[in-house]
Amino acid sequence: MDYDVVVVGAGPAGLSSAIRLKQIDPSLTVCVIEKGSEVGAHILSGAVFDTKALDELIPNWKELDAPIKNRVIRDQFIFFLTSTLSFVLPNFMIPKPTHNTGNFIVSMGNVCRWLANRAEELEVDIFTGIAASEISYKQDGSVKGIITGDMGVDANGIKKQSYAQGMELCGQYTLFAEGCRGNLGKQLIEKFQLDKNADPQHYGIGIKEVWKVLPEHHQPGLVVHGLGWPLTESKTGGGTFLYHADNFEVYLGIIIDLNYSNPHLSPFEELQRWKHHPQIKKQIQGGERISYGARAIIKGGLNSLPKMTFSGGMLIGCDAGTLNSVKIKGNHTAMKSGILAAESIAEAFKTGDSALGELATYESAFKSSWLYDELYKSRNFSGWMHKFPLVVASAFIWIEQNVFLGKLPFTLRDRMPDHASLKTVSECKKIKYPAPDNKISFDKASSVYLSNTNHEENQPCHLKLKDKNLPITLNVPIYDEPAQRYCPAGVYEVLTDSEGLKSFQINAQNCVHCKTCDIKEPSQNIDWTVPEGAGGPNYSSM
Numbered sequence: 001m002d003y004d005v006v007v008v009g010a011g012p013a014g015l016s017s018a019i020r021l022k023q024i025d026p027s028l029t030v031c032v033i034e035k036g037s038e039v040g041a042h043i044l045s046g047a048v049f050d051t052k053a054l055d056e057l058i059p060n061w062k063e064l065d066a067p068i069k070n071r072v073i074r075d076q077f078i079f080f081l082t083s084t085l086s087f088v089l090p091n092f093m094i095p096k097p098t099h100n101t102g103n104f105i106v107s108m109g110n111v112c113r114w115l116a117n118r119a120e121e122l123e124v125d126i127f128t129g130i131a132a133s134e135i136s137y138k139q140d141g142s143v144k145g146i147i148t149g150d151m152g153v154d155a156n157g158i159k160k161q162s163y164a165q166g167m168e169l170c171g172q173y174t175l176f177a178e179g180c181r182g183n184l185g186k187q188l189i190e191k192f193q194l195d196k197n198a199d200p201q202h203y204g205i206g207i208k209e210v211w212k213v214l215p216e217h218h219q220p221g222l223v224v225h226g227l228g229w230p231l232t233e234s235k236t237g238g239g240t241f242l243y244h245a246d247n248f249e250v251y252l253g254i255i256i257d258l259n260y261s262n263p264h265l266s267p268f269e270e271l272q273r274w275k276h277h278p279q280i281k282k283q284i285q286g287g288e289r290i291s292y293g294a295r296a297i298i299k300g301g302l303n304s305l306p307k308m309t310f311s312g313g314m315l316i317g318c319d320a321g322t323l324n325s326v327k328i329k330g331n332h333t334a335m336k337s338g339i340l341a342a343e344s345i346a347e348a349f350k351t352g353d354s355a356l357g358e359l360a361t362y363e364s365a366f367k368s369s370w371l372y373d374e375l376y377k378s379r380n381f382s383g384w385m386h387k388f389p390l391v392v393a394s395a396f397i398w399i400e401q402n403v404f405l406g407k408l409p410f411t412l413r414d415r416m417p418d419h420a421s422l423k424t425v426s427e428c429k430k431i432k433y434p435a436p437d438n439k440i441s442f443d444k445a446s447s448v449y450l451s452n453t454n455h456e457e458n459q460p461c462h463l464k465l466k467d468k469n470l471p472i473t474l475n476v477p478i479y480d481e482p483a484q485r486y487c488p489a490g491v492y493e494v495l496t497d498s499e500g501l502k503s504f505q506i507n508a509q510n511c512v513h514c515k516t517c518d519i520k521e522p523s524q525n526i527d528w529t530v531p532e533g534a535g536g537p538n539y540s541s542m
Contacts, residue, residue, distance in 0.1 A: 003029045003125075005345060006145050006171035008132045008184065010034035011043060012108065012331045013317025014177030015115040016057055017338035022122035023057075024346040030124045031169065032116075033148065035131040037534040039116040040109035042179075042513060044208060044295040044542040045331060046241055046251060048072060048223055049106045052370070053335035058118060067110040070246050072100040073221035078279060080228035080240075086279050095401035097326045097378070100223050105243045105251070107541040108331055129534035135184055136168050143312030145170035146184065151532055154458045173345050173359075174313035177338065180298040181515040183529055185319040194306035194315070200417040201321060202300040202382050204238060205516045207271050207488050208253035208542060209447075213287035219244045225328070227390065229277070230270050234431060236260040237385050240274055241328075242283065249541075250284060255297060255328075258418040258486075258520050259386055262428040266485040267516075268294075269433040272441035281440055289442065292450040293542050294488040294514040299325045300382055302375040303413060308337075308366070309359045316341050322371065326378035326401060336371040377406025386414045422522050425480045444490040448510050452538035453489070455509045455531055462531035463491065463506050463517065466524075479522055486520050488512065512537045 005021055007014045010032050018030050036042035049068060054061055061068065077089040077098075091099070116126055133149035145168060152163035176185050180203065189195050226240035237257035245251055254271040274280060298321040308320045316322075316337045323330030344362040366372050380400060384393040400408050436442045481504065483492035489512045493505040513536045518528035 001031075001167060001169050003031045003169065003171045004173070004349070005030045006169045006174045007032040007177060008146055008175065009177035009179060009182070009319070010036075010039045010116060010126060010128070011112060011177055011179055011317060011334065012115070013319070013334035013338040014175065015112060015119055015338070016053065016335040017175050017177065017316060017342040018119045018124045019057060019115065019122060020339045020342035021346060022119070022124055024342065025349065026122070028346070028349065032119065032124060032126045033130045033132055033146070033169065034126065034128045035530055035533055036128060036536065037538055038113075038128050039126065040113045041538045042536060043109040043112050044206070044293045044539060045108040046206075046208070046243065046253070046328070047106055047108045047331060048100050048243060048329065049104045049108070049111070050327070050329055050332040051104065053332045053339060057335065057339055064118070066114050068104045068106050070105045070220055072103045072105060072223050074219075074223065075100050076222070076224045078224060078226045080226055080230075080274075080277060080279070082229055083273070083276070084278060086228070086277065093398065095326060095398050097324070097401055097406075098225070098328065105221065105223065105245045107245070109539050109542045131530035131533040132178075132184060133166065133530050135187060136170065138312070141311065143174050143188075143310065145174050149530060149532060153460060155460055157460060160458070173348075175338070175341055176313065176315050176319050177317045177334075178319045180296045180318040181518055181528070182319040185315050188310060188315065189306050192307075192310040194308075194310065195304075198306050199300060199303045199413055199415055201298060201304040202386070202414065203258040203418055203519045204255045204297040204299055205258055205267050205294060205486070205488065205514060206253060206255045206297045207267055207294045208251060208292070209271075209289055210291035210541065211250045211252065211284050211287045211289050212248055213250050213284055215248060217283050217285075217287070218248045218250070220246065227394070230273055231256065232390060234260065234262045234265050234429075236262065236265060237390070242280060249290075250287070252280070252284070257385065258296070258516065259416070259421040261421050261423045262431070263422050263425055263479040263482040264428055264431045264485070266431070266433065268444055268447070268488045269431075272436060273434060275440050284440065289450065291540065291542060292447040293537055293539055294512050294516070296515040296519055297323065297330070299323055301325050302379040303382070303411065305375070309362050314341050314359065314362065322375065324374045324378050325381040326397065327374070333371055333374065336369065340365050340369060340371065377401070380408065380412040383412025383414050387412065419520055419522050419524055422479055422482065424478050444488070448489045448512065451489075451512050452540070453510060453512055453536060454538065455511070455535040457509055459532050461506060461508045462529045463508050463511065464527040464529055466527055483517055483521060483526070486516050488514060488516070492517070
């Protein structure tokens with residue numbers, strides 16, 4: 001099938017680019033493909049939403065009943081000292097970009113569903129439940145489009161009765177908006193050496209729960225961010241969040257920098273014990289946990305941003321890495337990158353440029369936009385946080401943002417990739433996590449159940465070991481196979497037989513598509529690829 005523009009991924013970046021293309025030139029043919037069972041099924045974000053990009057894209061969004069209504073009315077930053085002690089930081093101690101005045105607490109899954117409706121009104125074709133599994137190239141090496149995955153193939157690669165061949169979707173331009181650590185995006189970065197002038201990319205893992213709380217505990221519009229315990233015990237970077245949304249719902253979670261060094265650390269368990277802190281427990285006690293999910297977060301910022309254009313297409317949003325880490329926000333920046341991409345493509349069509357060009361207007365448009373300005377001002381965040389202790393780093397960030405307004409005359413670099421940061425088990429203190437009480441804290445199995453994750457079981461495993469003889473650390477416990485702990489869904493297990501020998505088991509059906517294994521595995525031996533379309537989590541209001 002031939003289109004003017006093919007967009008891979010129906011997240012904020014992909015949908016914004018499709019909408020903007022049709023706003024500029026309704027005659028353009030545009031399609032968006034989405035691997036989730038529906039738009040929003042794979043969207044997971046905090047989320048406190050800055051409407052800056054949406055104001056540009058759809059100025060009358062309020063009149064169109066957008067699901068963006070719960071305005072932030074109070075901001076809190078809590079420093080957790082221990083498992084029982086904490087104090088609220090005064091507002092003057094918080095970096096200016098982190099304040100949330102004027103923002104909204106939203107479900108980005110619902111926002112994306114609303115954006116998809118706006119796109120379809122403009123006659124954008126949206127195909128859900130279809131995974132882009134390969135990149136199609138022209139003979140000259142430029143991108144031609146994508147090839148969707150075959151359906152109905154069993155675990156041995158044999159066609160089942162339900163077999164349906166994938167199709168090639170061709171575009172004069174193809175926009176890749178797969179989100180953080182996109183399967184095709186990482187291939188494009190390698191093929192075209194898009195990151196040759198960039199620092200290694202940096203990531204976090206975000207784990208989120210949605211709770212229905214008691215009415216007397218609900219404070220609509222309250223935003224709480226946290227630093228300190230429990231992550232300070234293992235000298236790990238990251239933080240926590242708790243947002244009071246609509247309908248007596250609270251969104252809470254943890255973000256852990258994936259440059260952590262202790263192989264005993266379990267991000268999932270860190271979240272479970274944080275919820276028992278008195279400051280958090282009092283807000284959710286007596287409530288019901290109704291949803292769970294996890295997703296990697298791309299946070300290297302401007303220093304790690306690859307070249308976004310190549311022959312025949314672009315990387316946009318978190319497929320490239322446009323998140324503003326000081327603001328702790330990436331939705332508005334992803335949308336803006338999609339808008340800028342659409343405007344550059346529309347200009348190329350108008351001037352008769354061919355896809356062999358690399359959208360020369362994009363680079364200048366990007367550098368003159370507020371998106372570049374935001375990323376430039378936050379460029380040192382990862383450097384501060386990765387090179388200095390928490391309190392020292394926080395002080396430097398405050399000085400940079402509040403005194404120098406993000407314009408210090410130097411740039412901090414962090415050139416160690418996250419997967420290379422693990423120490424050996426003998427160097428690190430073992431972390432003893434308490435058993436779940438099934439009221440405030442829970443196990444992985446019951447959590448994955450709440451994510452509505454489902455995969456066709458009899459299909460090729462989408463979590464591929466590049467070398468099946470690895471991990472070699474199973475019976476020589478250098479790292480004690482960290483995959484069994486960093487995965488928030490229980491995908492990876494270490495089994496011990498009657499003779500004491502260990503084996504590595506992959507439970508691919510549990511995968512919530514967070515991509516942490518692809519990022520953090522110290523041997524870089526796990527390659528996350530797309531399963532059959534519609535597989536994975538089915539988030540309703542994340």
